[in-house]
Amino acid sequence: MHTILGRHADRIYAIFRIVVGFLFTCHGAQKLFGAFGGNPAELPPLLKLGGAIELLGGLAILLGIFASWAAFLSSGMMAVAYFMAHFPKGFWPIENGGELAVVYCFVFLYIAARGAGPWSVARALGKPALE
Numbered sequence: 001m002h003t004i005l006g007r008h009a010d011r012i013y014a015i016f017r018i019v020v021g022f023l024f025t026c027h028g029a030q031k032l033f034g035a036f037g038g039n040p041a042e043l044p045p046l047l048k049l050g051g052a053i054e055l056l057g058g059l060a061i062l063l064g065i066f067a068s069w070a071a072f073l074s075s076g077m078m079a080v081a082y083f084m085a086h087f088p089k090g091f092w093p094i095e096n097g098g099e100l101a102v103v104y105c106f107v108f109l110y111i112a113a114r115g116a117g118p119w120s121v122a123r124a125l126g127k128p129a130l131e
Contacts, residue, residue: 014064014119020107021062024074028055053077061111064120065130068112075108 005012026036031051034040043051053074060070078101086098093099115131116122122130 010118013114013117017064017067017111017117018062018119020104020111021058021060021067023058024054024104025058025062028052028058031055050077050081061108064116064122067116067120067122068114068131071108071111075105075112078102078105078108 028051029035030038031043031047032055054077057070057074057077060066061074082093082098082101082105086093086096086101089096089098093102115128117131120131122128
């Protein structure tokens with residue numbers, strides 16, 4: 001399988017980054033604006049901050065501009081979200097409903113380490129500092 005997919009690894013990573021960034025942006029839009037079936041009710045300041053990080057961080061990751069920084073911040077935010085909202089309900093993520101937070105945390109850590117990659121604004125501008 002590696003011989004077939006391995007030669008497309010960069011493009012597959014770009015699609016991965018774009019899809020994850022899009023989904024995270026949707027979470028932010030849901031929190032902040034009530035999009036996608038969310039509740040546009042008044043949020044506590046910490047949830048507003050989380051929604052802003054999801055929206056702006058997701059867009060940065062999706063577009064591939066400052067993707068490493070946005071992903072690192074998003075990874076940390078998801079770790080905090082897990083330990084504040086899910087961990088008190090039980091130790092295991094499968095029990096406490098925190099699987100998505102854990103997955104996002106480690107996915108963003110990977111993106112932070114790898115950078116924006118191909119099909120990104122940073123690459124198009126030829127600016128590695130924007131990755």
